[in-house]
Amino acid sequence: MDVQTHMKELVAAEAARHVESGMILGLGSGSTAALMIEQVGRRWQAGEVTDITCVSTSFQATGLAQEFGMPLAGLNDVDHIDLAIDGADEVDPALNLIKGGGGCHTREKLVDARADRFIVVVDATKLSDVLGSFPVAVEVLPDAYRQVMVALTAMGSQPQLRMAVRKAGPVVTDQGNLLIDAAFDQIAEPRELERAINNVPGVLDNGLFVGLADEVLVGDVDGDTASVRSIRR
């Protein structure tokens, strides 16, 4: 296994150690979250944790939980979520995030915001002094995509409809909507921008996650050595 993969495995394993028996657990999306779900799944199958209920953020997370036979529930079936663990595309020093590289941010925000504790799993390349290196994903109703793109341009971004690979046309989200990637230079006021984008008619939600993360587990690689550190709020 190469050192980058080893580092991601370490971060995922460290996050999975926070899962305890009896928890209602939010399962994030993306490649790092997928490794975490596998680690939780192994602990579940080994009987190390029992009586957990998983709330999924995506088709991907649901499939992985099913592979390991972990019990799933919908957001409307649970009265709280103890812990959510999810990846991110960019993290600032205040632990504000840009998510949505995998196009799952609408359900991710529902789950991550609902959790009593939200842990983010990333590698060190995702850390940034000011958000804006990664475009802000915006999920839109298909009928609204053109007018939302006009509104995002007026906000100073360069919006692009996310196109599919190995399928003609745009990416369609798990909810049947479209995605616009809005590139902003430096996002000085992420909370204001998050609200402004969500105020545009036709927008479901965007990938700015402000004030939600409690802890970020960061994987580092130094030569052949991988390590994990924690940044808390």
Ligand code: 5RP
């Ligand atoms: C999906 C996400 C992912 O968590 C984010 O894109 C990070 O993914 P990865 O761990 O593969 O880099 O927000 O919508």
